[in-house]
Amino acid sequence: MKAKILREYAKLIAQKGVNIQKGQEVWITASLDQPNFVEMLVKECYALGAKKVVVDWVCDKLTVLDSKYMTQEALNEMPNWQIEKMKYQAEVLPARIYLDSDDPDGMKYARQDKLANERIAKYAIRKPYIDAMDNKYQWCIAAVAGRDWAKKVFPGESPAKAVEKLWEAILYTSRAQSTPIENWNKHNKDLHAKCDYLNSLGLKYLQYSASNGTNLRVELLENANFLAGSEKSLQGIEFNPNIPSEEVFTTPKAGAAEGIVYSTKPLSYQGALIENFYVKFEGGKVSEVHAEKNEELLRQMVSMDDGAKMLGECALVPYDSPINNSGILFYNTLFDENASCHLALGRGFSNCIKDFDKYTQEDFDKMGVNTSMIHVDFMIGDSTLDIVGETKDGRKIQIFKDGNWAF
């Protein structure tokens, strides 16, 4: 991919993605295999006046080794300096960029059971800092074409060609092939108009049905908005948490879903693929799961904590979306979630609540914004999906028809 185009993409991430403020710190999380793109991005961050750019390098292969050879006790340890690091971030509120280039199969050989236990143990320590930072900083997840990821998506191509094709697909779906900043200004305008319409309806329920057997009724929160595209932090700084982003989403009422829903795409979770699965809700909580592949991992996922059994997101994405039309299965949530209507199990979004700056974490818990250490999207959209909205007074409004927007 040409350096000029990649530089424009890096600028998009720094400027529209996290919208770095002069004098702000920036923390980037990136995989080892992307030193050149990270260097470009760091330059763009400094060009926007970042005070300091810190890069946390991650390497799945080493996490796999840790999971195999470390004892559970050693894995669960959180030394004081790591707590101080979180405390520092909660104080400084850096802009955070997560570059995703991981091999979808990179964690296949990890000891998932031990890593799950580790997450549970550490979440208790991390939670106060996560809550303290909630809605107070800009963040953005964007993708970079990793070699192993590219080989998974384009198995028939040479590694170099696969990387080139994945870059093309990333830039196309991220609306970053040319004039990315202008594209995103227009895109956000379109998405915000959809939200305004949906928020004007006063919906209480969403009723999902599809030919695969999906039949699910989800209760929404009375004071929750639909959001899409750019958001604003509590300081009023606009940022785009996901590049790409096609979804219009809200945070549903935790513990208020009934029925069954079938997956329409594989779910990449902890570096493994859970395939052809369904999730059944009774009394608002997951009562049954089944998967043709990696059912155990799915079961483990919904057992992480109480919130992992309840919905934290309902996202609407037309079947006729750029990502879906590309015909590419990315094996990556950032893309696949923007190709299909989806739900998420786990943590909800407090910033969907109207006037969210007026409430505390406790208020959100009481309202029914789900809380959990996980937030995992799974795809449920196909060309037969119908979604009917129902207002408090029983009025029914078609939201999706045959997989696409009905309005």
Add this chain to the structure above:
Amino acid sequence: MKAKILREYAKLIAQKGVNIQKGQEVWITASLDQPNFVEMLVKECYALGAKKVVVDWVCDKLTVLDSKYMTQEALNEMPNWQIEKMKYQAEVLPARIYLDSDDPDGMKYARQDKLANERIAKYAIRKPYIDAMDNKYQWCIAAVAGRDWAKKVFPGESPAKAVEKLWEAILYTSRAQSTPIENWNKHNKDLHAKCDYLNSLGLKYLQYSASNGTNLRVELLENANFLAGSEKSLQGIEFNPNIPSEEVFTTPKAGAAEGIVYSTKPLSYQGALIENFYVKFEGGKVSEVHAEKNEELLRQMVSMDDGAKMLGECALVPYDSPINNSGILFYNTLFDENASCHLALGRGFSNCIKDFDKYTQEDFDKMGVNTSMIHVDFMIGDSTLDIVGETKDGRKIQIFKDGNWAF
């Protein structure tokens, strides 16, 4: 390079280099470009019973950007979590492995002045932790064939061929081409025998002279030993701090050198090469420096602090050494220092002092073990170098003759 040979080399580093103890933590510092070798090394660490292996990834290119775009104030900041990290290491005493694969020119475009100020500012904070860990943990510096480094050493070769040749040179000089563990057992025996002889002489001075004009008299410490090869931590754990290592060295008396000494190889300092230089000592301290290239950097180096103007190491390496005989200029201190007699400006070695476990840092300062934030080796050996030792009672013993051991 064949994976089997690299695995043996990784084992050498883990077993003889840092000699990991069961249940010990290991911290590895490595450059981004070495994920595969690091993965091998981490496996070997776990195989020896490491409790946890942490990798700190570094990237010169980002340090260059930081030095350019961050303010001096921001560079000098040391957030609390980084202090807690040092505190943690001083408590836990991990084995530390430094993998060196850096491009010798990697820092050429950095703002060296700002980085020097940063080091000065941070050293004041770091010093108590450095002192607290001194001699209490095993550490090892070893090399990995980085691409840019290889291109510098073998400019005429294709990148792949250059890397292959650098690997060969590293493994040859590190005595790791076959049966590395056995080689190092034998090598240590040879080196320790040389130390025993030198320590039996009771030398008070070393008088250096060579045809290039070098004429330097260095006073030694009465209670300092010559050391070489493997050392022992205060806990009695044997380790090899340098792979390769050919030098026999001692810590001279700080502030007690007189004369002039000429460099015989370029000095790679902060990613830049200082070439064809001399250093003049008067009253024990550097009184004058001159370099044909990067004199300003040399001047900055000796101005870092008071100790940077005084000697911290005298190392004896025969001109007829494997590294020198390879005819390769590595542009890397780990190798070039083992091809030639050298001196170091800056921090001395308290573990050269007889019964060093009985003294405090204050005692070492009083004795004349140099203290400084820098420790920089520079090469002074050539085929004409003579070194004459002089005992307290005026007896003279030829140590080096025409660049090689005289005994």
